[in-house]
Amino acid sequence: MPGPSKPRLLLLLPTATYRATAFVEAARRLGVELTVASELPSTFEQAQPDRLVTLDFSDPERAAQQAAEFARRHPVAGVIGVDDDGAVVAAAIAGRLGLRGNPPAAALAARDKHVQRRELAGHGVPVPRFELHGLDEDVRAVAARVHYPCVLKPLRLAASRGVIRADDPAGFVAAFDRLRRVLEQPDVAACGDWARRFLVEDFVPGPEVALEGLVIDGRLEVLGLFDKPDPLDGPFFEETMYVTPSRLPDPAQRALARCGETAVAALGVREGPIHAELRYNARGPWLIELAARSIGGRCSAVLRFTAGEGGSGKGWASLEELIIRHAVGLPIPSLEREQYAAGVMMIPVPGEGVLREVRGIVEARAVPLVEDVSITAHPGEALVPWPEGSRYPGFIFARGETPEAVEEALRAAHGRLTFVLQ
Amino acid sequence: MSSAEIRITAEPIDTARCKFLVSEPVHEGGVRRFVSPEEANGSPLVEAIFAIPGADVSEVIVSGNLVTVVKRGAAPWQVVGKSVGGAIRAALAGARPAVAPKPAAPVAAGGVDDDTLYDRVAELFEAQVNPMVARHGGRVELIDVQDAVVMLRMAGGCQGCGMADVTLRQGIEAMLQQAVPEVKGIVDITDHTAGANPYFAAAKK
Incomplete structure (x- = not known):
């Protein structure tokens, strides 16, 4: 059990997260003192005030003040934001406490898709042509002048919720109505003025990849480049598979990494994890989005690194261990991913309804790899289902000698699952 | 029941830990925990699991229909799990009990035996832990204390909750460290996938 001389990590963990176990267990393995901060109080907070705190995630400056008061009693060595909002709060806290972190402006730009596009375009990073519009505008007038095919996109929602492709004016009007219903849902509308606006951007053809990285003193270290074997051509953009290493040609992979580096510099991201979505076509790489946080869902389990616990070389290090080491200033033994291919499938929502049962789990687990x-x-x-939904019913993980074999295993396992809905 | 009719469901927790849910009881004498091959002597199932090549098994916990295996080896559960499944089927088909009965509780080095620890932990759970988790519709059941390791199961709002591990490690374990410092560890044997009413449901973030 960690002693008082261990560095303390302040982990900003929203209550609606998949990421709790991965980060809590990583902190335990590293022996750091852990304080979990959430936007809602834990029932144990009064009993364990040094391990559990509530911060106002909706107001980063107020959260930073609360964290500073906490740190006076319990010195903090590092802070990590797990999701997009947490990354903004973490930046404010890092600034207030003098910890390793991002400038608040960088975290804000990474969270807001319009600010991000503007910053990236201003620095010459290839991004789709974009326009900012409001829900109160004359939709038919907008539809008459945008370029097609285009994509309507909320400014902040995660997991491609509300993202819809339109190929013509009639499709634009239909997409707009559907997006408006998403943005007017109570949980979204309550989030602020950004929920009254949306982006319209050119649809960029070509395969999409995800880049997972760790920024150290402004330099991007690429931890993994994932292919997304299922084409993401719309009309909705529910993700399914991530498979690494990428099967794109080396020059394309290098160009994508350089694009990620340029984007990191353009946004001013200095420290910590990033997760970026990029596309690649005959004109080269395109930066679709960059978040100042690690990969979402349970997908991080697919990444493991060749350095073990304590740098002993035994076993594997998880992505979360690398992120924690970096945040609290512990040595990072290696950033090299294992040699096996690996992949994850975010199981597609099988339809609208109430889940009664999932059949075939044993059979799916029995698929080789x-x-x-x-x-x-x-x-x-x-x-x-998408675009209104944003929660996957589950995840499938596979590991093997080649990305082709991993992809095949993921598809075969998925084929053995049956979701019974009511 | 023949070994072919026994159904086993593997529930990996992470790369080190995996739960195996068996369609018939493996051990009905409470919870048993083994942390070395020597301790497994006399329990054919556990002896076989510790002997799985390449797994480097460090811990086996058996309770009712549930077998939890902890390993240090890099071999994936997809491979190790098949060997564990084979061991379970072979042990249940054998003439001897798969798991030997729990021996009389030894007195720990600090002078506190597991039965005494059980009583103290049970009192803590009833007086403090459960009133706290009850605010979120949860409940924590003390299953057993073995070699000063507490085994528990979460229910209600805690079962399947996205923050269950935070409650476990930052709340319950911390309280145990303070109130019953002789406790060496804590093991959650909850089947979180079966939680029908988690207090916090996870979304992609």
Whole structure:
């Protein structure tokens, strides 16, 4: 059990997260003192005030003040924001406490898709042509002058919720109505003025990849480049598979990494994890989005690194261990990913309805190369397809000699699952 | 029941830990925890699991229909799990009990035996832990204390909750460290995938 001389990590963990176990267990393995901060109080907060705190995630400056008061009693060595909002709060706290972190402006730009596009375009990073519009505008007038095909996109929602492609004016009007219903849902509308606006940007053809990285003193270290074998051509953009290493030609991979580096510099990201979505076509790489946080869902389990606990070389280090080491200033033994290919499938929502049962889990787990099938939706949970939804019913993980074999295993395992909905 | 009819569901927790849910009881004498091959002597199932090549098994916990295996080896659960499944089937088909009965509780080095620890932990759970988790509709059941390691199961709002590990490590474990410092560790044997009413449901973030 960690002693008082260990560095303390302040982990900003929203209550609606998949990421708790991965980060809590990584902190335990590293022996750091852990304080979990959430936007809602834990029932143990009064009993364990040095381990659990509540911060106002909606107001980064207020959260930084609260964190400073906490740090006076319990010195903090590092801060990590797990999601987009947490990254903004972490930047404010890092600035207030003099910790390793990003400038608040960089975290804000990474969270807001319009600010991000503007900054990236201003620095010459290839991004799709974009325009900012409001829900109160004359949709038919907007539809008459935008370029097609285009994509309508909320400014902040995660997991491609509300993102819709339109190929002509009639499609634009239909997409606009659907997006408006998403943005007017109570949980979204309550988030602020940004929920009254949206981006319209050119649809960029070509394969999409995800880049996972760790920024150290302004320099991007690429931890993994994932292919997304299922084409993301719309009309909705629910993700399915991530497979690494990428099968794109080396020059394309190098160009994508350089694009990521340029984007990091353009946004002013200085420290910590990033997760970027990029596309590649005959004109080269395109930066679609960059978040100042690590990969979402349970997908991080697919990444493991060749350095073990304590740098002993035994076992594997998780992505979260690298992120924590960097945040609190512990040595990072290696940033090299293992040599196996690995992949994850975010299981597509099978339809709209209430989940009653999932059949075939044992059979799916028996598929060679499949390491786990994790059903995260619970019986009785309402499943909502994209673009209104943003929650996957589960994840499938596989590891093998080649990305082709991993992809095949993921598809085979998925084919053995049956979701019974009511 | 023949070994072919026994159904086993593997539930990996992470690369080190995996739960195996068996369609028939493996051990009905409470919870047993083994942390070395020597301790497994006399329990054919556990002996076989510790002997799986390449797994470097460090801990096995058996309770009712549940077998939890902790390993240090890099071999994936997809590979190790098949060997564990084979061991379970072979042990259940054998003439001897798969797991030997729990021996009389030894007195720990600090002079506190598991039965005494059980009583103290149970009192802490009832007086402090459960009133706290009850605010989120949860409940924590003390299953057993073995070699000063507490085994528990979460229910209600805690079962399947996205913040269950935070409650476990930052709340319950911390309280145990302070109130019952002789406790060496804590093991959650909850089947979180079966939680039907988690207090905090996870989304992609």
